[in-house]
Amino acid sequence: MTKLNYRSDVTVQAFRTSAMDYDVTAAARVSTIGGDSLDADRPTEGLINYLVRDRHGSPFEHTSFTFYIEAPIFVAREFMRHRAGWSYNEESGRYKELAPTFYVPARERALIQEGKPGAYEFRNGSDAHFARMATNMLAAYSEAYECYEDMLKAGIAREVARMVLPVGIFTSFYATCNARSLMHFLSLRTRNEASTFPSFPQREIELVAEKMEQHFAGCMPITHAAFEKHGRVAP
Numbered sequence: 001m002t003k004l005n006y007r008s009d010v011t012v013q014a015f016r017t018s019a020m021d022y023d024v025t026a027a028a029r030v031s032t033i034g035g036d037s038l039d040a041d042r043p044t045e046g047l048i049n050y051l052v053r054d055r056h057g058s059p060f061e062h063t064s065f066t067f068y069i070e071a072p073i074f075v076a077r078e079f080m081r082h083r084a085g086w087s088y089n090e091e092s093g094r095y096k097e098l099a100p101t102f103y104v105p106a107r108e109r110a111l112i113q114e115g116k117p118g119a120y121e122f123r124n125g126s127d128a129h130f131a132r133m134a135t136n137m138l139a140a141y142s143e144a145y146e147c148y149e150d151m152l153k154a155g156i157a158r159e160v161a162r163m164v165l166p167v168g169i170f171t172s173f174y175a176t177c178n179a180r181s182l183m184h185f186l187s188l189r190t191r192n193e194a195s196t197f198p199s200f201p202q203r204e205i206e207l208v209a210e211k212m213e214q215h216f217a218g219c220m221p222i223t224h225a226a227f228e229k230h231g232r233v234a235p
Contacts, residue, residue, distance in 0.1 A: 002149060004141055005099075007170065008106035010204070011070035012211035019063035019179055021222040024048055027059040045222050052226040057235035060180035060223065061085070065216070067175050071208055072103035074167040078205050082188075085181025090173035093162035097152065101170040102141040104134055109203060122203075140166060179220060183227050184234035186213050196231030 025044045028051060029037035051059060069079075080088055091098075105111070111125030111133060125133070144164050151161035177185065189201045189209040201209070217224040227234075 001142075001146060002100050004138075004145060005101040006104045006138070006141075007101060008104055008109075010075070010207045010211070011068070011172075012208055012215075013068040014065070014215045015068045015174065016066040017064070017215070017219055019065055019216075019219045021048060021220050023062050024051065024059045024179070024220075024223060027062040028056070048222050049226045049229065052223070052230045052233075052235045055233070055235045057180045060183070060235060061178045063179040063220070065177055065179070065182060065212075065219075067212060067215075068172070069175060069208060070170055070172045072168050072204065073171050075202075075204050075208060076171050076173055077167070078189075078202065079173075079175065079208070082177075082181070082185050085178055085184070087176045088173055091171055093165070094159040097158060098148075098162060098165060098169060098171075100145050102137070102145075102166075103168045103170065103204070104137050105204075137168065141168065145169075179216070179223060180234055182212065182216055183232075185209065186216070186227075187232050187234055190232075192232055194228060194232060196233050 021044045025042065025047050026037045028047060029042070050056075069076075071079075076090060080086075107130055108124070110122035111129050112123045113120055114123060115121055144166055147164045148161050151164070152158065186209055187195065187197070188199050189205050190213065191199060191201060191206065213224075
């Protein structure tokens with residue numbers, strides 16, 4: 001029996017970035033000053049605040065972020081609901097044997113849902129809740145992966161054998177976006193009291209979003225500050 005690996009974290013690595021605040025202001029200014037927009041010494045903060053506040057979004061599309069991400073399949077499936085301004089490539093269970101790495105929430109993860117769909121909150125579970133959750137997850141993962149390996153050893157195709165695996169198994173993928181599409185993603189996949197339109201994301205995709213936002217803020221600090229100032233609404 002193959003030894004299983006368990007994680008309660010996600011991996012987000014900036015693979016390639018071409019994104020600066022200047023990219024936005026140069027693209028915005030070309031409409032009024034043409035080639036003089038290439039002057040990097042022109043001020044940026046006031047113009048970026050104006051663009052975000054009044055939701056002139058196209059200048060933010062002249063940027064690019066590519067992230068390498070490792071996360072459970074259920075996170076990847078939520079992620080790929082975001083299509084406008086995003087491109088993806090993911091590892092394939094048809095072409096490779098999937099590694100035995102599975103997601104188990106950390107102890108501090110809220111476990112108990114209260115309320116009805118669209119108006120619910122989560123609260124922390126007891127030690128007994130956590131123990132039951134972890135015990136059942138580990139048992140299910142172990143049995144599922146044992147069945148997966150058994151089918152592969154019998155010569156059954158990977159694309160068929162993978163059907164038994166749960167959405168808690170890890171996958172890896174590349175995600176490429178621009179600053180505009182990234183801000184839209186962050187507005188939906190993070191919970192922040194400063195948001196004009198509150199969002200209630202699942203905690204696991206929020207873990208990914210938080211790491212992406214750290215990189216975004218470091219590369220485009222003026223744009224990120226404007227995003228925060230104007231209610232975390234994508235322009």
